[in-house]
Amino acid sequence: xxxxxxxxxxxxxxxxxxxxxxxxxxxxxxxxxxxxxxxxxxxxxxxxxxxxxxxxxxxxxxxxxxxxxxxxxxxxxxxxxxxxxxxxxxxxxxxxxxxxxxxxxxxxxxxxxxxxxxxxxxxxxxxxxxxxxxxxxxxxxxxxxxxxxxxxxxxxxxxxxxxxxxxxxxxxxxxxxxxxxxxxxxxxxxxxxxxxxxxxxxxxxxxxxxxxxxxxxxxxxxxxxxxxxxxxxxxxx
Numbered sequence: 170x171x172x173x174x175x176x177x178x179x180x181x182x183x184x185x186x187x188x189x190x191x192x193x194x195x196x197x198x199x200x201x202x203x204x205x206x207x208x209x210x211x212x213x214x215x216x217x218x219x220x221x222x223x224x225x226x227x228x229x230x231x232x233x234x235x236x237x238x239x240x241x242x243x244x245x246x247x248x249x250x251x252x253x254x255x256x257x258x259x260x261x262x263x264x265x266x267x268x269x270x271x272x273x274x275x276x277x278x279x280x281x282x283x284x285x286x287x288x289x290x291x292x293x294x295x296x297x298x299x300x301x302x303x304x305x306x307x308x309x310x311x312x313x314x315x316x317x318x319x320x321x322x323x324x325x326x327x328x329x330x331x332x333x334x335x336x337x338x339x340x341x342x343x344x345x346x347x348x349x350x351x352x353x354x355x356x357x358x359x360x361x362x363x364x365x366x367x368x369x370x371x372x373x374x375x376x377x378x379x380x381x382x383x384x385x386x387x388x389x390x391x392x393x394x395x396x397x398x399x400x401x402x403x404x405x406x
């Protein structure tokens with residue numbers, strides 16, 4: 170069934186793809202991205218339809234299918250894998266962290282795949298098993314740009330819910346002077362989401378560090394704040 174599933178998904182993605190969508194990838198990615206040219210809503214719909222078929226296989230076998238999809242290097246297949254992994258969140262166990270970590274290290278090679286997997290699946294895992302937030306701090310020290318971005322974007326949804334504030338700041342400190350703009354954007358995004366419930370704390374963090382904080386990260390971090398606070402944060406350093 171596994172081979173039939175992969176063949177079926179790939180056939181449908183190829184049928185849904187179009188050159189115009191595929192050519193648009195260049196507007197969103199600096200690095201080369203390979204895909205079928207299928208819009209995200211269509212990929213999401215396809216992922217849901219196929220998940221209904223594979224669900225009886227159980228988590229281990231579905232994770233194996235996810236890995237095969239990720240191995241392909243096709244961005245839409247990575248999105249399907251991320252979707253399926255998140256749908257299994259009620260079944261996450263501690264050792265699943267090693268699976269996610271392996272996927273990020275071996276297969277993730279652009280910001281969209283990183284965010285698709287980490288915003289939801291890995292974020293839900295850390296929310297369920299908060300002791301693993303410490304591992305994100307190790308990720309933040311990685312030499313792999315996607316692992317570093319993953320350290321921040323994994324906390325997007327938990328931070329939006331007001332959780333892990335201390336850890337958000339610790340990860341931001343590690344990433345603070347990183348020269349990679351996609352890492353900076355991930356860090357700033359994490360701080361922005363934390364600011365929804367902890368505006369004063371995030372503002373104080375930014376004001377203390379704005380002399381060394383990259384402008385990109387700073388702008389992202391204060392995006393949801395009122396104009397007067399944004400002006401204060403952006404004042405000449």
